[in-house]
Amino acid sequence: MNKVKYRIEEDAIQDKIIKAEIIPIYTNYEIPEDCMKWDGTLNYTKLPTYMAENVERNNLILKLLKENKKNYCLILSDRLEGLRQLHEQLNDGLMIDGSMTSKKAKQEREEAIQKLRNKEEHFLFASFSLARERVRYKTS
Numbered sequence: 001m002n003k004v005k006y007r008i009e010e011d012a013i014q015d016k017i018i019k020a021e022i023i024p025i026y027t028n029y030e031i032p033e034d035c036m037k038w039d040g041t042l043n044y045t046k047l048p049t050y051m052a053e054n055v056e057r058n059n060l061i062l063k064l065l066k067e068n069k070k071n072y073c074l075i076l077s078d079r080l081e082g083l084r085q086l087h088e089q090l091n092d093g094l095m096i097d098g099s100m101t102s103k104k105a106k107q108e109r110e111e112a113i114q115k116l117r118n119k120e121e122h123f124l125f126a127s128f129s130l131a132r133e134r135v136r137y138k139t140s
Helices: 010-016 047-053 055-067 080-090 103-117 128-134
Strands: 017-020 073-077 094-096 123-127 136-139
Touching (some): 047 055, 047 080, 055 080, 103 123, 123 128
Parallel strands (some): 017 136, 073 123
């Protein structure tokens, strides 16, 4: 069994945490047959792309973002193209994308995250993997 060697108190990282209220949105979204495997289980290689490109679903997301434009929203996805489309259609917020991996881009990414923390921007679009590197959130 591993013993805890060092513990970081929450006060020490308070300025690095973005507290979030996670609000599930239930839809009548039906998974198409071509996103299912022969045994009835989900095909996770096809489903995320299909969902990211689904116009009806994206319109619902845009509607909800517009309704919540006074809040601060972190929009995460594994599909960067879907995020780019939402970002362009909303025409608001910042985008952290896969091209932000160089040293200069890493600084730009940090600045984008800081703008959300400082409540200068209301929307931050990011992939799960890029956000995971620097954005930490805690449910309230």
